[in-house]
Amino acid sequence: TARGAGVGRALVRAAVEEARRLGARRITLRVLGHNTAARKLYESEGFVVEGVQPEEFYLGGAYVDDVTMGRFLTEREPSPVTT
Numbered sequence: 001t002a003r004g005a006g007v008g009r010a011l012v013r014a015a016v017e018e019a020r021r022l023g024a025r026r027i028t029l030r031v032l033g034h035n036t037a038a039r040k041l042y043e044s045e046g047f048v049v050e051g052v053q054p055e056e057f058y059l060g061g062a063y064v065d066d067v068t069m070g071r072f073l074t075e076r077e078p079s080p081v082t083t
């Protein structure tokens with residue numbers, strides 16, 4: 001019943017802020033491929049899919065992907081242009 005009231009987003013933001021405070025440059029997480037609610041939350045907080053391990057888990061009679069998502073916590077310098 002607590003879902004959909006902003007708790008998940010507040011927790012993600014708190015984790016990001018704490019990681020920044022500790023000096024982290026990046027943050028990553030793992031989420032089951034079919035967890036649409038969690039993936040939407042992470043995407044809306046700036047996380048992007050960085051990798052997928054297909055059918056990594058067998059859960060409830062079905063194979064499920066393991067998705068890695070990540071985001072940078074600092075402003076990134078543009079990549080140097082090579083000629």
Ligand SMILES: CC(C)(COP(=O)(O)OP(=O)(O)OC[C@H]1O[C@@H](n2cnc3c(N)ncnc32)[C@H](O)[C@@H]1OP(=O)(O)O)[C@@H](O)C(=O)NCCC(=O)NCCS
Nearest residue numbers: 003004005006007008009010030031036037038040041044
């Ligand atoms: C996923 C979970 C953490 C989201 O927490 P929450 O407190 O319900 O989410 P919030 O109210 O902060 O919503 C934040 C965003 O999440 C997404 N979201 C949340 N519930 C959703 C749903 N049922 N369907 C689609 N997107 C959803 C939306 O993008 C939402 O933003 P919006 O309200 O502006 O549309 C919660 O559903 C949960 O605890 N799930 C079970 C455990 C779990 O899956 N944990 C994550 C493991 S990786």
